[in-house]
């Protein structure tokens with residue numbers, strides 16, 4: 001995509017917070033580095049205040065934005081928003097399907113409504129967005145990047161259907177890669193590990209809350225890189241996969257987790273000489 005001197009046209013969902021916001025903020029710099037210099041961003045979110053504020057900040061730095069307030073759990077709304085963006089920009093180069101939700105629900109208590117809503121937002125919306133984007137992406141030989149999660153391969157208790165919805169998303173993206181590659185469309189996922197955003201504030205982001213602080217310390221201590229991810233870390237990977245530097249990459253799921261998804265063997269003790277007790281001590285003494 002984009003060896004042309006025209007703006008790179010993006011649709012970014014969940015752009016009102018966290019990872020989606022970071023993608024929107026970083027996209028102009030990446031376009032400049034990759035030699036196209038300009039972007040047009042359709043910013044989709046259900047949170048009207050955030051999306052209007054972010055769009056106006058970006059406009060202030062000379063970035064052309066189209067804020068669209070849309071609830072992606074509404075099946076009619078997703079396709080309509082993509083069509084509006086395509087019509088405003090005269091086409092589309094990249095769909096970043098990033099909006100997602102999680103809930104804390106033990107399986108035995110999970111309601112049908114929570115089950116449905118998780119799949120509606122985390123899985124179905126990407127299908128509806130991608131289906132609406134298909135003709136424009138075929139024309140531009142563009143790409144799709146979806147935000148999955150390391151929970152897709154490492155089910156996380158007690159997050160209800162979150163892990164299952166992300167696993168389905170991953171395979172759906174691979175299905176698109178297989179079916180749409182012949183049209184020049186690439187489709188990939190990034191899978192973040194724990195990352196500081198609005199979604200995780202209560203769990204480990206709130207420095208005022210003792211339980212969140214303890215949770216954060218533990219997660220940092222058991223992670224090979226001893227840290228939580230930043231939204232910008234994930235955005236860099238999203239924009240790499242979306243852009244021309246990934247021209248021959250399709251159907252992959254790129255973990256961006258500081259190595260956390262590799263910790264099964266270290267946390268079960270490793271080989272003789274590996275000091276699991278030191279890691280446990282580090283986790284509790286931070």
Ligand SMILES: NC(=O)c1ccc[n+]([C@@H]2O[C@H](COP(=O)([O-])OP(=O)(O)OC[C@H]3O[C@@H](n4cnc5c(N)ncnc54)[C@H](O)[C@@H]3O)[C@@H](O)[C@H]2O)c1
Pocket residue numbers: 013014015016017018019020044045046047050070071072073098099100101102121147148149150191192193194195196197198199200
């Ligand atoms: N933060 C993490 O640790 C983490 C880890 C793995 C995966 N993820 C995934 O990253 C993606 C981005 O999450 P984040 O961490 O930036 O969270 P966030 O809550 O900060 O941002 C998500 C954004 O999506 C929007 N959104 C949610 N439901 C929507 C809907 N129905 N319609 C339109 N917009 C909606 C929210 O308003 C919000 O602005 C999600 O898919 C999430 O599952 C996050």
